[in-house]
Amino acid sequence: MYNFDFTRPSTIKEAVAAIGAGGQALSGGQTLIPTMKARLAMPETLVSLTGIQEMKGICTNDAGQICIGAATTHAEVAHEVAKSYPALSDLAGHIGDPAVRNRGTIGGSLANNDPSACYPSAVLGSGAIVKTNSREIAADDFFQGMFTTALEEGEIITEVKFPVPQKANYQKFVQPASRFALVGVFVAKFADGVRVAVTGASGEGVFRWTEAEVALSKDFSAATLDGMAAPSADGMISDLHGTGAYRAHLVKVMTARAVVAA
Amino acid sequence: MPKDSGIGVASKRREDFRFLTGRGKYTDDVALQGQLYAVMVRSEVAHGKIKKIDTEAISEMPGVRAVFTGEDFSEVGGNPAGWLINSRDGTPMREPKRPVLAHGKVRHVGDAYAAVVAETLQQAKDAAEKLAESAVIEELPAIVDMAGAISDSENRVHDEIDDNLCFDWGWIEDNREVVDKALTSSPHVTTLQLVNNRLVPNAVEPRSSIGEYDPGTGEYKLTTTSQNPHLTRLLICAFVLGIPEHKLTVVAPDVGGGFGSKIYHYGEEALVLAAARKLGRPVRWTADRSESFLSDAHGRDHLTTIEVGSTMDGEILAIRTSTLANVGAYLSNFSTVTPTFLHGTLMAGPYKVPHVYVNLKAVFTNTAPVDAYRGAGRPEATYSLERAIDKLSRELNLDPIEVRKKNLLTPDQFPYTSPVGLIYDIGNYQNTLDKAIELADLKNFESRVKKSKSNGKLRGLGLSTWIEACGIAPSNLVGQLGARVGLYDAATVRVSATGTIQVMTGAHSHGQGHETAFAQLVASKLGVAEDAVEIVHGDTSKIPFGMGSYGSRSLAVCGSAMDRAVDKIIEKGKKIAAHMLEADEIDITFENGNFTVNGTDKSKSFGEVAFSAYVPHNYPLETLEPGLEETAFYDPNNFTYPAGAYLCEVEVDPDTGKVTICSFTCADDFGNVINPMIVDGQVHGGVAQGIGQALTEQTVYNEEGQLLTASYMDYTMPRADDLPFLKVDHSCQTPCTHNPLGVKGCGEAGAIGSPPAVVNAVVDALNRGGHAVTHIDMPLSPHRVWQAMQG
C-alpha cells in the first residue's frame, strides 16, 4: 500500500467537495482496500463515506419503495429487509463472508459494478432507482458494462430505491473459488410484468434476459421456460470456471429455480 | 473403566491452549532489536535473460540498507536435490544449480532475482518496486507443457539441458520386457490416461525467515518456518553458504502447517543469513499470500498412462505405467525422490500383482518447483491404480468391490515382496474393506440411489483400497537408491532431579499434536503423569539431530527413537535402584513407575531414583555416572505400511454438474494408536485435502507461464461446507512388526486414499444416470462434470 491522506466528512456535501478536490470515495473498503494493498490503486486521499448519517439506514417511502442509504452494509440490509423484501435480504446475506458483509456496502458494490457482483442483479431486476448527489438514475440506465456505470466523475451514490415486487427470488450459482456469482439470476414479478436480471454471465455485466421476461410475464412458471432456448452464449464470459456455453445454460437453470423459489 | 491417560487415550491437545488463545509464537511474531526488512524482487515473466539490474537506482532511496542480486551469490553453492536418480540407461539425472537468487536467467514467474533490505517493510517494498521497474529482462519463450518441453531442443529451461529432461527412470528396468509380454498376453487390458493435478500447498502460515549474525562470536541464527530444521541447517552449511555447522542454529518455532512445502530449504533462508552477516543486524522476510502461490514448492502434476492387464473375471496380471512428472524450473530437495521411489514402488498397491513396470520422465518447465505434498508420490500411485481398477471393473461388467477382493493380498501372504521392490511386513486388507462396507451401510445404498433420483439427483458410490509406505528407511537401503542423507532419527530423554522429563525430538510439529502424543508415549512408559513430560522440538541447539516431520514418519521413526531412549533410562534406573535397594540389578523390575525387587515389596519410585541420580549421596559412583539423561538414534529396518479402504457416496446435480459428497467412510489400519482423537484429526485433514484435490483445487499456468490461479479468487480451497461429516475408523489394527511401538503413521492416509474414491463415485453416479462417462480429470468442478455429461 502507498501512503494516502484520509478524511471522514459527515455530510454528502462535504464528501462531494473532497472528492471534487481529487479524493476517492471509500465506503466499506472491501474492494478498494485489497486493491490498494496489492499496490494496484494509489489514491492520494480517501474520502470515507461511513460517517455520513444521511447515507445510512433503511426506510420505506410513501410510494412503498424501500430506500437504502448507499453506505448501508450488506449485513444491515440482510437483517432489515428480511420481512419487507426477502429476496433482497437473502441476496445481501449471501455476499462474501461475515467480515465482508459487516463492512461492504450497497453503494460501493453498485459503483464498482463488478460483472460477478450480486447487487446489480437485484437493482436491475427490481427496476430500482439509483440516487446520487445530483440526480436519480433508473437501473436500466445505470449499468453500462463491466466495471462501468452512468456515474460522472466525482458523482457519488447516496441512496437506492427499490420498488417491492409481488414475488422475487435470487439464485446464485457460485464461482467455486471466489464465491461471487458464476451466474446469478434475480427474478421479480410485479403487477405489470416480470423482470429477469442476470449477473456473472456476460462480459458486459448485468443484463436483462428479455425473452424470459416476456414468457414469464405471460405465465409465471418454470414450465414456461422448458421449451425455451438458453440465452446465446455469445458475449458470455469464458474462463477457468466455466465456458460461455456453460454460463448460458446456467442462466436458464437458475432462472427456472428462481421462479420456483419465488 | 476407561483409562484417562496413557497410550490409546484421547488426551486433549496441550498445544491447543496456546494456539486457541492467540499465544502461539510463529516466526513472524519474533521481534528483534534493530531488525531490517527484506523484500524479494520476483520475476514477472516465466522465462527471461537478465540483462541489467540497476542496483544504483535504488541505493539512495529512503531506508535502503542493501541490495542483493544473483551476482552476490555466484561464488557460493546451490541448493541441492536430496536424492540422485539414475536414468534407465544408467546415466545420472541432470542437476542444474539452484542459486540463492536467480543469476543470468529467470525461470519461472516468482523466481527471485534480487532482494532489497531496508529499515521498514514499506521502504523495502518501494525500493523493490523501483528496482523491478528499472530491471531489463529479455523475455524468452516459456516452456510450460511437459510433452512439448521434452520434444523441443531449441527452448531450454536450463541452457545445458537440451531436452528439458531431468531423468528417464524405469522401475524395475530389468522387468520391463516381462511386463510387456504379460500385458500382450492378458485377455483384457484397460488403458487410462489421467492428470494428477498440480496443487498449491497453501499452509495457513506463509513462509517466513529471520537471519541473525553475531560478529562477536561468529554465530548465526535462522528462525524459519520449517518442518525440518536440522536438514535446513545441513543444506545451508554443507551446500549453500558454507557456514560451519556448529556456528548455525536453526529454530523452527510454532509453524502453521506445511503439508510438505516447508520440508525444503529455500533461497530466502540463505538470503536473510547472508544479509544479516553483511549488515550486522537481524534481517527478516515474510511471504505475502501472492508470493506463497508463486514461490512455495507446489505438489503433484503428473500426466500418466496406466495399463492394467487382467483375466476376464478381473484377476490382475500386469500393470504398466508411463508418466511425465513436472519438476518445475529447479530441483527442490525431494523433487526427484517423490515421483520415483515414493511413487513407483507403490504401483502394486495392496494387490497381488505378478508383474509391474513403471516408467517416469521428470521434466523441467518454466513453472514453480514441484515437490512432495501430503502423501508425496503415493497419492499419485493410488489414484492411477484405483481409477484404472474401477475402469477395468466397469469394462468387464464386474462389481468393483469384488474385483478388489479378488486381488487383495491375504493375511497369510505377509511378509510380501512386491514386484516393485517393497516388503510389506503385515496387513489385513479384507478387514478394513469389510469394516468400511459395514460403516457405510452399503446394504441400503440402492434405496439411497432411488431417493436421490426422486430428488432429481444422480447418486454414485466410489471405493478405493489403498496402501502407502511411511517412515522412509532404512538408511543403508535409501543410500543404495540414491539418497544423500540418512533416514533415521534421534531423541534425548532428560530427567531432572525432581523427576520431570524433557524429551528432545528430531520430529517437528506443525499442527500434528506431537507435544501431546509423544508425552503420552513417554509418560505411560515411565509411569509418570503426562504433564510431567515436556516435548522439545524445532531447535537445532537443543536437539541432538533429526530429520524432521514428513512422510508420516514422526511417530514411527522419531517415536521409536524416543522409546529406545526411554529404555536406556529404565536400564540405568534399574542399576541405581538396585544400589539403593541393596539388590541385584537382574532382580529389579520396572512397572507402573516403580523399581521393585522381584518377589518383595521393596521398591523405589521413578522420582526417588531420579533424585538419587542428581543428588548421588547413596549411589554407585564407582560403576555408574550420576545424572539421568539418555540419547538414542533409531534407524528403522523397513518402511511401515498403513492401508485402508475408503468409500465415498456422492450426488451429482445433472442440471449444473455440481457434486455433493453425501458421505465419506474411512477404515484405516495404522497399527497401534497412541491418541485416537489426534489420529481422527489427521484423517479428517487428509481427507479434506484429498477432496480438495478431487473436486476443487486447480493450478493453471497459461502458455506464457503466468499463474492464472494465483489467489483465492481463482484457486479453490475446499471449505467446511464442501465436506460431509466423515466416518473415521481405525479399529482394524495389525501392529507394525519391526518398530518397537507397532505404529505405522497416519498423517497422509486421508490425502492418499480419498481422491480416487471421490472420482470413482462421480463416474459411477454419471453412469447410473445414463451417461457413459469413463473418466473426468480432477478437479471435478461443476463445469467439468457438466461438460462430461454433454458427451
Ligand SMILES: Cc1cc2nc3c(=O)[nH]c(=O)nc-3n(C[C@H](O)[C@H](O)[C@H](O)COP(=O)(O)OP(=O)(O)OC[C@H]3O[C@@H](n4cnc5c(N)ncnc54)[C@H](O)[C@@H]3O)c2cc1C
Ligand atoms: C472476500 C470477498 C468476497 C466477496 N464476495 C462477494 C459476493 O459474493 N458478491 C458480491 O456482490 N460482492 C462480493 N464482494 C464484494 C463486496 O460486496 C464489496 O463490499 C463491494 O463490491 C464494494 O463495496 P464497498 O462498500 O466495500 O466499496 P469500496 O471498496 O469502499 O469501494 C469500491 C469502489 O466504489 C467506489 N465507491 C464506494 N462507494 C461509493 C459511492 N457511494 N458512490 C460512488 N462511488 C463509490 C470507491 O471509490 C471504489 O472505487 C466480496 C468481497 C470480498 C473481499
